[in-house]
Each structure stands twice: as structure tokens, then as C-alpha cells.
Amino acid sequence: MKKGNEIFCNKCGKKRKVQNEIPVEDFVSVQxxxxxxxxxxxxxxxxxxxxxxxxxxxxxxCIPVEETEVKEML
Ligand SMILES: [Zn+2]
Structure with missing residues (x-):
């Protein structure tokens, strides 16, 4: 769930960690x-x-997620 610049996990309610206004955790967003x-x-x-x-x-x-290595991160 997004609230302003903050993101909360919908399942456990945890807020995404931010250090010096930079997110230091990656969350999954589904729309x-x-x-x-x-x-x-x-x-x-x-x-x-x-x-x-x-x-x-x-x-x-029952079918695992597809995993590929991403060489170039934008
Ligand atoms: Zn969570």
C-alpha cells in the first residue's frame, strides 16, 4: 500500500525501510x-x-516462479 512516499506491505503491514530518504528495501508492487x-x-x-x-x-x-539473471539494472 502506498501512502505518500512510503510503501507498506499489505500482508504484514511492515513499512519499507528508508535511509536518508532512499529506499533500502525492495518491495513487489502488483497492479x-x-x-x-x-x-x-x-x-x-x-x-x-x-x-x-x-x-x-x-x-x-505448484509451478515455481521463472527466474532469469538481469545483467543491466536501470
Ligand atoms: Zn510483509
Missing amino acids: KTWGFFSDKDGVAHEFDLCEECYDEFVRQF
Whole structure:
């Protein structure tokens, strides 16, 4: 959940750590606008997860997340 410049994990409520106004933690941000073939047609959902909650979430997947190495970080 974003509040001003702050990001909170929707699952555990933790606030993203910031040092000297620079984020020192990476969070996952999910944005989804549901379409016609859903029960939520036209509804937008948004949430953020800290790395620990993300790891816990994807551990439940029956097909693991795809992982590739990114050589150049922008
Ligand atoms: Zn969390």
C-alpha cells in the first residue's frame, strides 16, 4: 500500500525501510485491472508485498516462479 512516499506491505503491514530518504528495501508492487471475463469487471486492485511475504507467497506455487539473471539494472 502506498501512502505518500512510503510503501507498506499489505500482508504484514511492515513499512519499507528508508535511509536518508532512499529506499533500502525492495518491495513487489502488483497492479491489476480486472476485465470483462472476471467477477470484478472494471475494478482495479493494487497491493505491495515485502520480500519476506513475497517469498512465503511464491513458496505455495505448484509451478515455481521463472527466474532469469538481469545483467543491466536501470
Ligand atoms: Zn510483509
